[in-house]
Amino acid sequence: MLHLETGKYAFFVWTAYGISAGMFVLMIAGSLAHARRWRARAEALGRK
């Protein structure tokens, strides 16, 4: 059974989890975008 009630500490707990989730989204999206952008660029230049 999940204990999702955080009572008077809700702000601190959920803000910490929110920041962590946001940072993971940034790191995943940034890493994938970086790799895809340069792969596309390298392949385009390789075809020339």
Add this chain to the structure above:
Amino acid sequence: MIPAPAFLSNPERFMAFSRWAAPLFGAIALVLGLAGLWLGWTAPEDYQQGATVRILFIHIPAAWLAEFVYACLAVASFLALVFRHVLADAAAQAAAPLGAGFTVLALATGSLWGRPMWGTYWVWDARLTSVLALLLIYLAYMALRASLDDETKAARAAAILALVGAVNLPIIHYSVDWWNTLHQGASVFRAGGSALAPVFYWPVILMVLAYTSAFGSLWLVRIRGEVWRRRADAAALRAARA
């Protein structure tokens, strides 16, 4: 002779390896992370910390990664500096933004835990200050690489900075022993066993493994991006000369 695993010594083999290893590490991270969160959120509240104990399940892994990623960056920088290994340099460059991200997470989640437990978001004690210094070193490393047009010079300068900055790792680790700090001493990875109750210990361990696996996946993806970028630069140079 380059003392690196065979797959790291050859870009083609690295690209073939990382193509399946990156998603595999990502999947392992997802499974371990869900298991860790499930165990963490089904555990009872701590009798002293209350619900804030849930913050530790994401703070401790972030703090571990902040240091571990820097150790990876320093080792890769050493290999790049001494053996002129191109993939090692790409690995060092790829690790820096991820390390900075985990350090920001360690500082932010620690601060959000500290406010209700210590009564303050921030205090200039040795542990917090040395971790802040780690973040500044990450930022300096990235700024230095970006500031020099000559990539070879930038790589050498950044590698030297990374190796000098590695002095901060033992300072972070032993800061709670060497100085009187508000931050508590080691409670998970310490001689004599963990100070955490098993009901909190296992979620922390699972989350540490999940974060580490996530870093492995993202690191491989970023190194692949660096390899592509260097190939694109080389192709652009060939095209310009033709």
